[in-house]
Amino acid sequence: MVHAVASPIPVARGALPLVGHALAMLRGPVGFLSSLAGQGDLVRIALGPVKAIMVCDPDLVHRMFVDDRTFDKGGPFTDRAREIVGNNLAFCPHADHRRQRRLLQPAFHPARLPAYGRIMSEQIAERVDAWHDGEVIDVPAQMTMLTTNVLTATLFSDQLTPARLRQSQQDADTLATDILPRMLMPDALARLPLPPNRRFRRASERMRATIESIVAARRAEGERRAEARGRGVADGVGGSTGEGVDGAGVDGAGGDRGDLLSALLAAYDGESTGADRTLSDVEVVNQVMTFHLAGSETTATTLAWALHLIATHPDVERRLRAELDTVLGGRTATYDDLPRLGLTGRVVTETLRLYSPAWLLTRKVTADTTLGPHPLPAGTVLACSPYLIHHRADLFEDPERFDPDRWDESLRTPPPRGAFLPFASGARKCIGDRFSLVEATLALASVVARWRFTHLPGERDVQPAVAAVVRPRRLRMRVNRPDIGPAHQ
Template identity: 40%
Template sequence: MKATHGEAGVRTPRGAAHTQNAWTVSAAPGGIPLLGHALPLWRRPLDFLAALPDHGDLVAIRLGPQRVWLACDPALVQQILMDPRTYDKGGPLYDTMRMVLGNGLVTCSRTAHRRQRRLAQPCFRPSRIADYAGVMSAEIGAAVEEWRPGQTLDVTDAMMDLSARVTTGVLMSTSLAPGLAADVRGCLGTVMRGVLLRAVVPLGPLYKLPTPGNRRFDRALARLHGIIDGIIAERRAAPDEHDDLLATLLAATDDDREDDDAGRSTGGRCPVDHTRDHPVPPPATREATDAKEPLTDQEAHDQLMTFLVAGIETTALALAWTFHLLSRHPEEERRLHAEADSVLAGRPPGPGDLPRLGHARRVVTEALRMYPPGWALTRVTTTETTLAGRRLARGSTVLYSAYVLHQDPVAFPDPQLFDPDRWLPERAGSVPSGAMLPFAAGNRKCIGDHFAMTEAVLALAAIAARWRLRPLSARTVRPVPAAVLSPGPLPMVCEPRGRRPGGGAPAVPTEAP
């Protein structure tokens, strides 16, 4: 069990320190002049961060001249995420992400978030997600139909293509043409690597120099912005010809009030809670200055960029990690195949099948625990505050890592073990609040969590019903941390599989958590 040394030298289990007022605050070991801990954080960020909980509950890291505080205990992370007035979006990562996403829903400050969330929320109501599921299923089927027996796929690229088809199909009623989809994928890879570099090594003026790397980043970013501008212009010219997510977004006004500044959270126990409980503030607390105002062109640009980046890359990487883990755990793969055979009986999955694809959902959830795409995120204090007994000045950067939290053996016994049954209802309830955060928590929790889980479960079931993906070799796959956590290339061979005689009754419970 992980443990920390309290202020008085008392050794307390991680996760229990806050109940005894024995928080420990320390500085990360090592570091060099000028760069601080930037080099280990750039070269081996997962190993570096995962080692820091052994040094305390709140650990200081130096990135050049800046100091960043890593919150290692779930209770501290919950304190941060559930208090957006004190801990606002910001820090090196978000400052760099704004170059890509603008002032969209993910990157905007708290004061802009209320309006943006109100405008975007109608796009993600449960009834709309159910509508999208039909489009998702059709696009997934079309993507998988192109695979051939014996074909070698880079599963990471294949999932990027599949997710791009789904996201653009739901978002814009049409898929990107193959050439444009490849262009978007290549640009995203270049941009996200550049984002991590600029966040970890914050040497602003150097990134203005015309080096080959800087030019590649600038070209890729300009191309992405150009694609988004073209989509917005086309839709503004014909606003009544579509009934899709983008049409809902462009038609929304602040009269659609489903969110306010109150926190929203699953409590960290089950990351696939699909409830939408957003209290509506009384009229006196509502902002009247922007009532019934639709998105401006710039706001539409930033939101569309946000939905494309978040909708394509994060879900694709979650699926890629899922297939990698299944290839290393054949018994879990067999259980998944049995469930797909029994529930689907040879037909494509639809929204009505989701409650019965319980094992598929648990497999995706466990993959998100082991390899969360959003592996490290930051907040900035808006006022002087206290965290773990430490006074933090206004403007202090606080970091939390879902990857680090998800590896805690107190919350997740044997955390390196791929165990989808952790998420059976009778076991999921024992996960401490705030320990599982693939979609964050509070009112800044990912607005597309239900969308992403629906897409991932439908895709996993559709592929499992038809194909078995076999790795070319038993090579070790190491996570590639950029702005999101990628497995890198995953070459696998497509092996067709038929439905078992009699449906192959599953040997797993089918209730969804």
């Protein structure tokens, strides 16, 4: 029983009948979310039929993330996401999380990052070399093509056919665009055979079928290898033990190709028993679905915003080009270059602060508790927004200013704990955070080293649009060979 006594949690200003705060959120997400911080540590919001309490205080957000048993994964985003990706690491309840985390952690071990980095650099070079001097490009679309190619190659090593890759990109875009409207509609409406619902289901089913076929093929290859090895042993010919991560037999899963799928198929958890020691094919597909959707969309959005910000801040662009001329000399960035790409990394970090792709994270209270002075009954849906935290003036000086140097610890004191949340925090922090930062830094460095991006006349004022991530609403830019530094190689 909760006995705390506190003033009622206020309702956010500007609610409209039926739609609540949904219009304010869609019209100006940054302004709406930032305004909540001045209305209380906890504030009630309504997005159509969805009711939640927004946690605005960074210390309370930190507690919510750390106590993931009391504040478990749940809420409208989680429920809708499970419709697509199932019960996987990102959206599973606390009871399943520890096992899944142990199984997936080796796939993102630092020792595997150099191999991923080599694949990233190859794919980045191919995409960047496809543009022409003076061409006008749709920046978000081009960055999505780049990151989808990178993710497909790092997931599967052998790429999908061009046709299947294009379809995969289209399906991912459909799911990212339509998930917010589905979150805001009642369950009964979401189940009706309406055109948007059919489009959403087709995209989800098609993407899942593609991944299932790849997993099945890799399993079959592993079985053939194991059978051949067994014949060799029977004939007195020595064979590889096939030991993989934590003793898992990667040969039995098609061999370790250095990609994410190899690591998932080889995953082994010694703390579990029976079938729980490995990932089933359904679980592998669920994990890959999330990596595919979240990995490509979030990194593409970050790169698009970064290119926009660089183009509107000439001093940052000048310094960035000087760094890239010195380190890269016009070539594609590699994993080994990362220690010398300090400003590039800070530009990525500052972009994540200003335009965090993850704009709303939800949790569900599992038992009566308190957060701050407020009692919260079991079943309460909580939300927090990296946007809100990242734009608080008490945490970041001049928070609306693009300032990569705020992350230079030789010049500034780093922000307080809990102030930077693009990947959440605590036990449920994004397992692919380092992977994403490596990809974004390599891509941004390579793109800016080869090209200069300029806005079209009258199109410098780019506004955010809310979908699964916060995208630039319209961002077309002209690409030209840079007029400084070494010639393109």
